[in-house]
Structure formats: C-alpha cells, structure tokens
Amino acid sequence: MKRYLRPIFTLCLFLASVSACKKDKDPGPVVEEDPAKKFVKILDDSLKGKGFGYSFAVYKKDQLIGSGAGGFQARSVEVKEDKLVTPDTKMQIASMTKTITAAAFLKLAKERNIKATDKIIDYLPKTWVKGPNIEIITFKDLLTHTSGIVGMGENCRNGAFTENVWYGLKLLVENGIKKENHGSSCYQNANFGLFRVLIPSINGLKFTGNDENDALLAFAGYEEYVEKNIFEKAGVVAGDFFSNGVPVPTFGYDFPYSGEYGFDPGDFSSTTGGYGIYLTANQGVRLYAALFSPENNAVITQEIRDEIVNNGLGSYSAVMPEGKFSYHDGWWYSGMGVLNPKGFRSVWMHCPEDITVVLFTNALRNGDGLFPISSGFYQDITSYVLWAFSRYKDPGRGKRVRQVNFHEYLEHPEPH
Numbered sequence: 001m002k003r004y005l006r007p008i009f010t011l012c013l014f015l016a017s018v019s020a021c022k023k024d025k026d027p028g029p030v031v032e033e034d035p036a037k038k039f040v041k042i043l044d045d046s047l048k049g050k051g052f053g054y055s056f057a058v059y060k061k062d063q064l065i066g067s068g069a070g071g072f073q074a075r076s077v078e079v080k081e082d083k084l085v086t087p088d089t090k091m092q093i094a095s096m097t098k099t100i101t102a103a104a105f106l107k108l109a110k111e112r113n114i115k116a117t118d119k120i121i122d123y124l125p126k127t128w129v130k131g132p133n134i135e136i137i138t139f140k141d142l143l144t145h146t147s148g149i150v151g152m153g154e155n156c157r158n159g160a161f162t163e164n165v166w167y168g169l170k171l172l173v174e175n176g177i178k179k180e181n182h183g184s185s186c187y188q189n190a191n192f193g194l195f196r197v198l199i200p201s202i203n204g205l206k207f208t209g210n211d212e213n214d215a216l217l218a219f220a221g222y223e224e225y226v227e228k229n230i231f232e233k234a235g236v237v238a239g240d241f242f243s244n245g246v247p248v249p250t251f252g253y254d255f256p257y258s259g260e261y262g263f264d265p266g267d268f269s270s271t272t273g274g275y276g277i278y279l280t281a282n283q284g285v286r287l288y289a290a291l292f293s294p295e296n297n298a299v300i301t302q303e304i305r306d307e308i309v310n311n312g313l314g315s316y317s318a319v320m321p322e323g324k325f326s327y328h329d330g331w332w333y334s335g336m337g338v339l340n341p342k343g344f345r346s347v348w349m350h351c352p353e354d355i356t357v358v359l360f361t362n363a364l365r366n367g368d369g370l371f372p373i374s375s376g377f378y379q380d381i382t383s384y385v386l387w388a389f390s391r392y393k394d395p396g397r398g399k400r401v402r403q404v405n406f407h408e409y410l411e412h413p414e415p416h
Helices: 001-023 039-048 094-111 139-143 166-175 189-193 196-203 211-231 281-292 301-312 380-391
Strands: 053-061 063-070 072-074 252-256 316-320 323-334 341-349 355-361 363-365
Touching: 039 053, 039 063, 039 323, 039 355, 039 380, 053 252, 053 281, 063 281, 072 363, 094 139, 094 189, 094 281, 094 301, 094 323, 139 189, 166 211, 189 196, 196 316, 211 281, 211 380, 281 301, 281 355, 301 341, 316 341, 316 380, 323 380, 341 380, 355 380
Parallel strands: 252 363
Antiparallel strands: 053 063, 053 355, 252 341, 316 323, 323 341, 341 355, 341 363
C-alpha cells in the first residue's frame, strides 16, 4: 500500500496547483462601490443627530444610491409616543410643486401645439372679468414670475391662501396689472396657481360660470392631469398627494425644538399649483430624477427639459467649478416674524454626473425660519446641498484655497 501513497500524494499536489492557477487566472467579478455614495455619506453625517427631522434620497441616473432620515415626524406632545421620520414619511414640498406644474403645462402645451410665449387670456374662464393689461400676459410670464402680478397689496409680497383660492385668482385677474410691472420679476404663488385653471382649460374643460362648481372642476382637472401624465409616467404612486400623512400627519417644528405643539399644514386641494403637494423623499427623488435625468424621457422630452432648465421655468440654476446645478426649493411656515417659526424647508437639485437629490426637513431655525443648520460655507438648504456636493468632489478641499460661501453661487439665493 505504501508504494501507492507517493504517486497519490503527488497527484493531489498537482490538482491543487492546477486549481490554484485557475483561481488566479479566473478571479470572480469585483463590484466597485459607486463613488457617488460618498455624497450620500456626507449628507447623512452632517444631518444626523442634530435634533431636527429630515429625510433625503439620492439617485444617480435612474438608480437609488442612498437615502437617510432622522428626527421626528410627530412628537409625544401630539401623539402617544414620538414617531420617527423615514425616507417614506410624507413632507410638504411647498414651492417644489412649481416645477411639477411647469412640467405638466409644457407637456400638455406640446400636445396641443401651444407655445410658452402664447397669451393666457383665451384660456381663462369666459365669465371672469379681465382687468387692465391681462391680455399681454403669456404662459412664460407666469412661469418666470414676470407677469406683472404683484399681489393684492400691490407690494410684491408673496400671497398664500387668499390669493390662490379660486376667488383670489379671479380677483387678481379682475384687478389686472400695470404695464410697468410686466416683465419685472416678482415672485408670486398665484402665477403658478393660475395653472390650476389653465391646464384643465387647455385640456378641454368648459367652465359653467358657477364659481363653486368651476373651482372643483378645475382642481379635479389639474389633479388628474398631473397624476396621470407626471406622477404615473415617473412611476410614482402618491395617493392623495394634497393631504398630510394619514393617520399621523407630519408636523413642522421650530429649531432648537421648544417643546411646543407642531404645525400641521393640512389640505391644499383649494390652493395648489404653486405649492401644496406632499411627497416622501423616496417618491420625490424618483419623480425629479425622471424629470431631469437626460437618460429618462418617460415623463418629458429632452426638448421640454431644456426649456425648463435653460429658461428658468419653475426652476433655478447655479454654476460652480463642479458644473451646472438646477433646482427649486420649498418653504412653508407658520409664525414668521416671531422668534421661533415652525415649518418645512425642502429642495430638489439635479447635479453634475446626473445625480438628483431631494432633501426635506420639518424644522426651521429660530429667527429667520430657514434650514435648521448653517455654517461659514452655507446659509440655507440650497447652498447646503452645493456644499455637500463640493465636499464629495473635492474631499481634501484642494481646489478651494479659501473658505467659500456657496450661497453666492445661487441664481436666486432668497428662499422660495
């Protein structure tokens, strides 16, 4: 038996050697982590543990590469026990709604051979009284806040509820505009609120002259078009996207948290267009990535995408050494003017490398009511995301030899 042991042993060594060589020649596939996940980590590390509620999600092209959440959707002062924020917690996106409205109009206009430079007057209800110079307003004027509408107080103070319900919009049209205001920038929710009337009208809605019925018909027409042609095309099932979370709403708080009862924005069915939609971070990033990724034409064409971004139709821009960023922020609050306003701050931003980020927070900092945290690099939510992206691209800050205030890169640094 011993005489066979040596050849058997030699054979085993040979087979082991062949096997080892084969492993060296045919290594298994190596999956490299996407470098953009560093951006996700920077966002998460700089937001977590600060004491306020937030949620965010990041897409690269059409893929989720990361998300994060922290803080509370509702606190024990409103519910039996604190309820945590997750990336699937609904938040009020406020003026981020304007981008959705712009995309919906431009998509419908393309179908009906209507140009953004066409006048709006023929699509307003026939029974509405058209005040001075309404006939010169174009769709593009509304989409860029240059219509000449300056609010009921004639002081360009942005209006919310009273100017965006059916009767408020009707009265603004009846009051008309001054020619000297037409073409000048004046940020007004009502510019986009009017699309709640215009989109259904373009889509064939015949107004009856009964204000109560027409208001309901217009909202239903706007909601249906947005849901079927924007949300569903993007693969987003939002349900009732004008109402706060059920059974527990997401409350807006002050920061640092005072312990007071939070702010529930409620339902926006009667005033939406310029604001009012509720989304989760996961829904939001899927939607805005579908709108702004050049590789995704499921919702809008590249031609419409370019029209939105290049002409600032429901969007703004920032150009940094890292490239061009497109965005629109949102701001919804209660108690502005007091020490501790409560509410929501939000933003979508499409970044270089086809990265889309959506960030929500349900707390506003004491004093100015903006994004809860600030630094020498950023003052608010929009410049915060620019800072985070720059950190991702240049972690050693080698390209920036001095401290940069990223707020200065913003086309419109004021909150919206």
